[in-house]
Each structure stands twice: as C-alpha cells, then as structure tokens.
Amino acid sequence: MEDSASCSSTVDGLPRESFLARTLARLSSTQCLNVSAEGAAPVAVVALQRYLSEKSEGLDSYSYDVTVTDGVWRAKCLVHPSLNGLVHSNSLRTGGDIDITQCSFVYDERVLGHGYICVEKLRCGAERSALLSRVKDVGALPMLVRRGMECSAALRSDAPLQVSRKHYLSLWNNDDPEGDIWTSGFSKITLLCSLESCFRKTWKPLPLLVKIIHKSRLRYYGKFELKIDYPYQAYFEVADQSGTMSLVLWNELCPEFYQSLSVGTVLYIQNYTLKQSYSNRSHPSEPQCIAGLNVISPCVCFQEICLNPRNPISFLTLIFKVADLPFYIFNSVRGG
Incomplete structure (x- = not known):
C-alpha cells in the first residue's frame, strides 16, 4: 500500500491503514481500474463542488467533484454522471455519510501525472455524519493521491478534476463566487x-x-x-x-x-x-x-x-x- 498511495502533506503519527488508502491501493493493482469495494466503510462528505461538464450528459451539463474523508485521509473524487440525480435531490450532500460500493481510477493523459478516483456507485447513509463529529480539524487531514501525482494534486487543489475546467460554480446557482480564486487581495x-x-x-x-x-x-x-x-x-x-x-x-x-x-x-x-x-x-x-x-x-x-x-x-x-x-x-x- 505504501507503494501505491502517498499523502500530499504529512501529519506525524497519522495511521496509514484506512478505507480510502486501501481502495486506492486496490485500484492501483487491478487492470480494469474498476472494483467493487468489499466491506465498504462509511466516509463523510466534506465538500461537494459543481462545474461545467466537458461533455454534455443529456439535460445535465454539469459535473461534480466530491471530497470525502474516512477520518484518516481526505480524497477528492469525480462523481460519475449517473449519480448526478443524487446531488439534484440533495441526497448526496456535504456533512452526510456515504458508502462507496464501486469506483475506478481515471488517468488524464492531457496532463502528465494527473489522475483521480471516479465514484461510480454509492449508498447514501446518515444525513448528519457521526464520523465528522469525531474529527477535530478536517483540513489538517492529508490529501490522498496516487504516488507520482502529488504535484498535479497540489496545483489543482482548488480546480476541477477535469482539466479543461479552471473554476468551480456555486452549487445551486451560477451567480455566487465559489472557491479561493475569488479571495480578495x-x-x-x-x-x-x-x-x-x-x-x-x-x-x-x-x-x-x-x-x-x-x-x-x-x-x-x-x-x-x-x-x-x-x-x-x-x-x-x-x-x-x-x-x-x-x-x-x-x-x-x-x-x-x-x-x-x-x-x-x-x-x-x-x-x-x-x-x-x-x-x-x-x-x-x-x-x-x-x-x-x-x-x-x-x-x-x-x-x-x-x-x-x-x-x-x-x-x-x-x-x-x-x-x-x-x-x-x-x-x-x-x-x-
């Protein structure tokens, strides 16, 4: 597992064994890059971010990135377009728990060393995460990225995972500023x-x-x-x-x-x-x-x-x- 995943920032004394790290290790070793997570553990939704899709999927022209944590790591993942309805119904939302049951690892060949987890199937759990209540500072948890992709993850920390897009939109409208790019000097x-x-x-x-x-x-x-x-x-x-x-x-x-x-x-x-x-x-x-x-x-x-x-x-x-x-x-x- 240490060969397959690394953190973009180091936190001393942090245990490396976790559901997210174990899942990334399995994705790194499988040929099809698609696994069903056995014994899935709940992860908490830390952030849900929207942006214009690279390809229009029917009537929905937006994509979503979700940042989750298992209490040990954080991971920013792409939400598969088939799950967009869960966002529209507010079933998938910040502060709740989800069970990731199927995911894949996507390589983007347009940017050297860029790739990300795509969540393809999930189950929505508790609306108010019990896991988050036990984490003192979510922002202090290290971001889980595949080894060799640390630089890309750091450069795109406030940018969508799909590389043709540079900024996020507010979750429910296109008028409100969203993200650190709007921070006043x-x-x-x-x-x-x-x-x-x-x-x-x-x-x-x-x-x-x-x-x-x-x-x-x-x-x-x-x-x-x-x-x-x-x-x-x-x-x-x-x-x-x-x-x-x-x-x-x-x-x-x-x-x-x-x-x-x-x-x-x-x-x-x-x-x-x-x-x-x-x-x-x-x-x-x-x-x-x-x-x-x-x-x-x-x-x-x-x-x-x-x-x-x-x-x-x-x-x-x-x-x-x-x-x-x-x-x-x-x-x-x-x-x-």
Whole structure:
C-alpha cells in the first residue's frame, strides 16, 4: 500500500491503514481500474463542488467533484454522471455519510501525472455524519493521491478534476463566487504589530492597509554635491487596529503623492521596506495619534515604513480620502 498511495502533506503519527488508502491501493493493482469495494466503510462528505461538464450528459451539463474523508485521509473524487440525480435531490450532500460500493481510477493523459478516483456507485447513509463529529480539524487531514501525482494534486487543489475546467460554480446557482480564486487581495495583508517580527528578515513583508492619522510638513534635504533630482521626504503616522507606526515618503514619491495624502486617507501599500526609526525625530502627541481610533497598542516606534521610488519601487493605492473616518468603517473595508 505504501507503494501505491502517498499523502500530499504529512501529519506525524497519522495511521496509514484506512478505507480510502486501501481502495486506492486496490485500484492501483487491478487492470480494469474498476472494483467493487468489499466491506465498504462509511466516509463523510466534506465538500461537494459543481462545474461545467466537458461533455454534455443529456439535460445535465454539469459535473461534480466530491471530497470525502474516512477520518484518516481526505480524497477528492469525480462523481460519475449517473449519480448526478443524487446531488439534484440533495441526497448526496456535504456533512452526510456515504458508502462507496464501486469506483475506478481515471488517468488524464492531457496532463502528465494527473489522475483521480471516479465514484461510480454509492449508498447514501446518515444525513448528519457521526464520523465528522469525531474529527477535530478536517483540513489538517492529508490529501490522498496516487504516488507520482502529488504535484498535479497540489496545483489543482482548488480546480476541477477535469482539466479543461479552471473554476468551480456555486452549487445551486451560477451567480455566487465559489472557491479561493475569488479571495480578495486585501485579505492577504499584515498588521503593523506583526512587522517587528519580520524586521531584518529576508522574506518580503505582506501588504499593509492603514489609515493616515498625522501628516508632517515636507522636508527638503538638498545639497550642492547631492545628485538627487527631488531631495524631499515627508513623515506620516499611520494606524490599523493593532497599533501606529511612522511612514516615510522619499524623493520622487513626494511630488507624486504628498498633496494627495491627508489625514483620513486609507492606503494599500505594497513593496515597502523597513528600517530602524530615527530616535531623535519628534512624534505627534498620543491623543493626536490615536484620536477616534480603537487601536490595541498606542504606538509601534522601533521601525518605520519606507516608501521609495526605486530599489525597490513602492506601490501605493489610495482607497478613499475622508478626514474624519469612523474606525468601524475602516475595519469593514480592511476585511476585504
């Protein structure tokens, strides 16, 4: 069995003997790739996902992938078109138990190392799975894939098993977003309080979504021997719900953004750098910093955010400009 199946992620101490692993091992050793599961054990339906079929099957132009678990492994399988009626009647649904009585293994020669289990016959069991109630975290269970097909499974983790389709549809309509491809980029951000841990680290910090709470005057530092076209800098204090921090706008970015940035502006910041904060620089008083903001910690002063025109090129997106923006509105925007 260890030669026939492997996991796409390793969980220490997880027993390898299971109904799904045993079934995949049998499918790997049979010539017809079609077996009747003897002594079938119930598996729980973790997810049921719909997408447009590669071939229209009568009046039904949709295919379904089902993700099941036996409490040891998870497996994403194709639902045979003859079983689509069970989905339409809501007999096959998420959260219930099923008994897989016949299945096959399908190789897709259009993609190297791509194949999947097709569930051809099943019996619907309990509507509320007793198995799922005993699993603490279904997402922590490893995904069962055939050995040599791990890369394909990882790349298509949020894509239909049939390779001509790239995305899933909502189960009951075509209008609602479905799957991780619809995740807003604003959800992949970091908080100011987390920046200290990545200071002087080699990995690139995640974007920030912050609100300007103080704006300094423009500072000119030009000298005769200094070969800089726009020797300006401007300091800002910015905040999210985790704290406040200084932000420095450098050189060419000053004429481009300084006039547009004001107290209340919300910024989405990418490709910034961090440096040690200048210890002798004056900061605005605490009441001025956090007036109207329900921040957890009053100030993060050890580092400052630097926005540069090059090395690296920083990117700023102005979300909106409101002078007196209630923080609860800011939080709703931050949630993406």
